Every structure is written in structure tokens, then in C-alpha cells.
Amino acid sequence: xxxxxxxxxxxxxxxxxxxxxxxxxxxxxxxxxxxxxxxxxxxxxxxxxxxxxxxxxxxxxxxxxxx
Amino acid sequence: xxxxxxxxxxxxxxxxxxxxxxxxxxxxxxxxxxxxxxxxxxxxxxxxxxxxxxxxxxxxxxxxxxxxxxxxxxxxxxxxxxxxxxxxxxxxxxxxxxxxxxxxxxxxxxxxxxxxxxxxxxxxxxxxxxxxxxxxxxxxxxxxxxxxxxxxxxxxxxxxxxxxxxxxxxxxxxxxxxxxxxxxxxxxxxxxxxxxxxxxxxxxxxxxxxxxxxxxxxxxxxxxxxxxxxxxxxxxxxxxxxxxxxxxxxxxxxxxx
Numbered sequence: 152x153x154x155x156x157x158x159x160x161x162x163x164x165x166x167x168x169x170x171x172x173x174x175x176x177x178x179x180x181x182x183x184x185x186x187x188x189x190x191x192x193x194x195x196x197x198x199x200x201x202x203x204x205x206x207x208x209x210x211x212x213x214x215x216x217x218x
Numbered sequence: 219x220x221x222x223x224x225x226x227x228x229x230x231x232x233x234x235x236x237x238x239x240x241x242x243x244x245x246x247x248x249x250x251x252x253x254x255x256x257x258x259x260x261x262x263x264x265x266x267x268x269x270x271x272x273x274x275x276x277x278x279x280x281x282x283x284x285x286x287x288x289x290x291x292x293x294x295x296x297x298x299x300x301x302x303x304x305x306x307x308x309x310x311x312x313x314x315x316x317x318x319x320x321x322x323x324x325x326x327x328x329x330x331x332x333x334x335x336x337x338x339x340x341x342x343x344x345x346x347x348x349x350x351x352x353x354x355x356x357x358x359x360x361x362x363x364x365x366x367x368x369x370x371x372x373x374x375x376x377x378x379x380x381x382x383x384x385x386x387x388x389x390x391x392x393x394x395x396x397x398x399x400x401x402x403x404x405x406x407x408x409x410x411x412x413x414x415x416x417x418x419x420x421x422x423x424x425x426x427x428x429x430x431x432x433x434x435x436x437x438x439x440x441x442x443x444x445x446x447x448x449x450x451x452x453x454x455x456x457x458x459x460x461x462x463x464x465x466x467x468x469x470x471x472x473x474x475x
Binding site: 159163164167170173174177178181204207208211212215217 | 231235236237239240243244246247250251254257258261300303304307311357360361
């Protein structure tokens with residue numbers, strides 16, 4: 152496993168990881184500011200943090216109230 | 219003039235819904251995922267235990283064009299799913315929540331209402347996928363070798379027509395039914411049926427929109443736009459416009475009932 156981490160050029164991977172983090176942070180900020188979401192807020196917090204990429208997308212599509 | 223107002227309202231709405239932030243990010247992730255993971259595949263396999271001695275598996279060197287096609291095939295599967303989910307609420311949601319009635323009380327023409335939604339959706343998805351595929355192209359050039367920017371540009375212009383068709387299908391189902399979930403289901407189903415039909419009758423339907431991606435692969439490899447690609451592009455645009463006219467018509471009928 153150590154080999155894997157040494158062989159990877161982190162400069163290549165970093166933007167990809169950063170953008171995933173940005174997506175998560177935006178979803179979290181939106182979730183905190185939201186007055187009302189579909190379903191319990193705590194559940195969405197959990198989903199957004201635990202499920203990488205899929206979680207924030209799911210929140211924006213299913214959790215967010217758009218009106 | 220009214221159309222511009224409607225269009226601006228739609229754009230404003232997708233900005234407020236943060237769609238202009240998260241949709242481009244998701245399309246970037248979709249486009250960049252495969253180039254990176256394919257590049258590190260040998261390391262990942264090694265780390266996962268490696269092959270038993272004596273196994274010979276050619277991981278091979280990939281041409282830049284093949285890597286771009288990987289990103290495009292992600293768009294054709296997960297991207298289509300995302301488009302279906304993004305579009306499910308535009309008309310159907312407004313119909314079931316009563317917003318569309320609120321808007322149509324004013325002298326807003328049905329044509330403007332539908333086409334403004336269609337156009338704003340296309341700008342959002344077309345723009346996001348262009349940004350995403352640019353990131354994919356950047357990684358391809360960085361990791362696999364050069365691919366002319368102009369060739370890439372031609373490829374995404376033709377690929378955006380496929381997205382246009384999917385959006386038109388989604389808008390049509392939006393105008394037909396009121397349940398957003400059913401819009402998603404019917405959109406995915408009809409895209410699947412179209413590709414099934416093309417696989418079965420592929421030799422006759424050489425200009426079927428489903429062939430777009432294989433002709434784009436040719437374009438990426440050779441750098442020239444073939445006649446077949448032009449024909450397919452024409453059919454795709456014509457089909458999208460037909461679907462759009464049909465959506466306006468069916469929306470008009472459902473509202474006047």
C-alpha cells in the first residue's frame with residue numbers, strides 16, 4: 152500500500168480531490184443555510200459527508216427544496 | 219422580448235438553486251475520473267495484491283482519443299441520468315406545485331414557456347459538460363499525449379447535439395406527465411430503447427443519433443468530420459426540434475383541459 156502512495160504523483164491527483172471537497176463544502180453550506188429540507192437535516196449531513204461525490208449530488212437533487 | 223425575460227428568469231433560478239456551481243463540478247468529476255484511474259491502474263492492481271506469477275495481461279498504452287471517449291461514455295451513461303434528474307422538475311414539478319398556473323395566468327405564450335426552459339437547460343448542461351470535458355482534455359494531454367484542441371472542440375460540438383436530444387426528450391415527458399419521478403423513468407427508458415433500436419437495425423439506421431459517439435471517435439482518431447457525422451448531426455437536430463414542437467403542443471393541450 153505504501154508503494155501506491157509513493158508512486159502517485161500528487162500534483163496530478165490534487166485538483167481532483169480538491170474539487171470533490173469543494174462539492175462537499177458547497178453542499179454542507181447550503182444544507183446549514185437551508186430553512187427546510189426534504190427529510191431530516193441530520194440524515195443529509197451524514198449522507199453528504201460519508202458518501203463521496205454521490206452524497207452531495209443526492210442532496211442537491213433530492214434533499215434541497217427549490218422553491 | 220418576452221422570451222428573453224422568461225429565459226433570464228430560468229437562468230436566475232438555476233443560479234439561485236446553485237445548479238451553476240454543482241452541475242459543472244459533477245461534470246468535471248465525471249470527465250476526469252476515467253483518465254486518472256486508467257493511468258494509475260497498474261499501481262492500483264499492484265497495491266491490491268498484483269497478479270499471480272505468469273499472468274500476462276496487456277494493460278496497453280491508450281491513445282488520447284480513446285481516453286476522451288472514456289469520458290464521453292461516462293457522460294452517455296451517468297450524464298444522461300443526471301440530465302434526467304436535473305430536468306424532472308422544470309415543467310412537471312411546476313405543474314404539480316401549481317407554479318406554472320401562476321405564470322400562465324399572465325399572457326405568457328406556451329411556446330415561450332417551454333422553449334425558454336429548454337434553452338436554459340441546454341445552456342446549463344452544455345456549458346457544464348464543456349467545462350468538464352475541457353478538464354478531461356487537460357488530463358488527457360498531460361498524461362497520455364497530445365490531441366489537437368481544434369479536434370477536441372469539434373468533438374464536443376457534435377457531442378453536445380446528443381445532450382440536446384436527451385434534453386428535448388426530457389422536456390417532452392415533462393410536458394406530458396406531472397410526476398417528476400415518471401419523467402426520469404420515461405426519459406431513461408426512451409434513451410435505452412433508442413440505443414437498442416439502433417443496435418438491432420444499425421445497418422439501416424446509419425444516421426441514428428446513437429451512432430454520434432462512434433462517429434465522434436472516428437473524428438478524434440482521424441481529425442476529419444465524416445459525411446456520416448454530418449448526416450447524424452442533422453438527424454439529431456431535426457429530431458430535437460420535432461420533440462420540442464411536440465412538447466409545446468402537448469403542454470398546451472394539458473393546460474387547456
